[in-house]
Amino acid sequence: MGHELEANSRLADREAILLAPYAMHSCDSAGREHAELDHPYRGPFQRDRDRIVHSSAFRRLAHKTQVFTGQFGDYHRSRLTHTLEVASIARTIGRELRLNEDLIEALALMHDVGHPPFGHAGEKVLDACCRDCGGFDHNRHAVRIVTLLEQRYPEFPGLNLSREVLWGQQTRIEKSIVQPLLEIQVVDAADSIAYDTHDADDALELGLLDLETLLGVRLWREAAENIRSKYLGLDTSTLRRAVIHRLIETLVSDLVESTRERLEQSHISSPTEVGSHGERLVAPSEGMSVRKRELEAFLFERVYRHPKVLAERTIAENALSDLFSHYCQNSDQLPSKFQARLAVDGTARGVCDYLSSMTDRFALSLMEDHPGTKH
Numbered sequence: 337m338g339h340e341l342e343a344n345s346r347l348a349d350r351e352a353i354l355l356a357p358y359a360m361h362s363c364d365s366a367g368r369e370h371a372e373l374d375h376p377y378r379g380p381f382q383r384d385r386d387r388i389v390h391s392s393a394f395r396r397l398a399h400k401t402q403v404f405t406g407q408f409g410d411y412h413r414s415r416l417t418h419t420l421e422v423a424s425i426a427r428t429i430g431r432e433l434r435l436n437e438d439l440i441e442a443l444a445l446m447h448d449v450g451h452p453p454f455g456h457a458g459e460k461v462l463d464a465c466c467r468d469c470g471g472f473d474h475n476r477h478a479v480r481i482v483t484l485l486e487q488r489y490p491e492f493p494g495l496n497l498s499r500e501v502l503w504g505q506q507t508r509i510e511k512s513i514v515q516p517l518l519e520i521q522v523v524d525a526a527d528s529i530a531y532d533t534h535d536a537d538d539a540l541e542l543g544l545l546d547l548e549t550l551l552g553v554r555l556w557r558e559a560a561e562n563i564r565s566k567y568l569g570l571d572t573s574t575l576r577r578a579v580i581h582r583l584i585e586t587l588v589s590d591l592v593e594s595t596r597e598r599l600e601q602s603h604i605s606s607p608t609e610v611g612s613h614g615e616r617l618v619a620p621s622e623g624m625s626v627r628k629r630e631l632e633a634f635l636f637e638r639v640y641r642h643p644k645v646l647a648e649r650t651i652a653e654n655a656l657s658d659l660f661s662h663y664c665q666n667s668d669q670l671p672s673k674f675q676a677r678l679a680v681d682g683t684a685r686g687v688c689d690y691l692s693s694m695t696d697r698f699a700l701s702l703m704e705d706h707p708g709t710k711h
């Protein structure tokens with residue numbers, strides 16, 4: 337016990353020096369649902385981060401679609417590499433603003449664990465399949481995974497994460513007048529920076545977009561002009577990567593500067609004051625918000641609704657809805673872990689839990705194993 341107390345006070349001392357007063361300090365955590373002894377040398381949010389990394393839901397992100405399925409090749413981001421880019425960007429922002437990096441990392445690594453196979457197409461199918469039992473939403477499902485479905489510890493179901501980590505997911509499910517912790521706000525902002533930039537990069541690599549077309553988007557054009565003024569005669573792929581780096585740098589720097597100004601002007605000095613501020617403090621400047629929205633509208637039209645992406649989406653939707661019907665009619669074929677919950681949750685939810693845990697490739701391989709399904 338003495339070791340734990342000593343470690344706690346060392347962590348509190350370190351955070352008192354390193355973190356800003358508006359950061360979430362570990363010693364102020366609201367704790368876990370199931371009380372646990374402190375760890376001798378890992379802080380609470382560090383333990384949360386480790387529990388997420390060691391979960392099977394996290395590992396499966398490696399083979400789940402972000403935007404492009406495996407049919408597009410192997411250059412583009414998966415749900416896992418997207419998550420790691422979000423964590424990387426969020427830590428950079430968090431360190432610069434003197435926020436709690438362990439909490440930020442745990443929040444970032446967890447933020448997409450609730451995604452089913454095939455990205456938002458998969459989510460849409462499962463939502464329709466579960467219409468009569470509450471629908472399916474990846475944020476809600478992430479909470480279900482980490483509080484119930486992951487079985488890793490003899491003492492409790494789920495991962496028993498700190499309440500601040502669960503709060504991050506809750507804020508994306510239900511709107512509240514209380515603003516989330518700055519660490520949560522940073523992860524949301526980093527998520528948006530990551531997908532805006534890497535979706536453009538992936539779409540260029542896959543040939544769904546070309547550089548000339550993207551020059552019509554102001555944010556991209558300004559970054560490209562900056563790179564071209566510094567380096568003459570770059571080949572297309574080096575130019576593209578340099579522009580992506582420049583874009584991330586520009587978006588992160590703008591976010592840090594604008595957030596810092598808001599924090600100074602509003603004299604925020606505690607997480608409680610962050611909560612009652614009335615609006616998000618972590619946000620880009622007005623000019624950058626407009627530019628970012630222009631890029632997002634462009635990506636929406638030209639990438640997310642590209643005929644090749646839509647065709648893959650249809651294949652995925654058919655596969656998942658056929659698997660849903662198959663397992664609803666043959667629930668005895670569900671793995672025992674999911675069968676065990678059917679009496680409590682009902683067949684539709686139980687099947688949905690199983691399907692949403694699958695990687696894209698596992699779901700597609702099952703389609704081949706079950707001749708009873710249509711494809």
Ligand code: MG
Nearest residue numbers: 418447448527
């Ligand atoms: Mg994300």
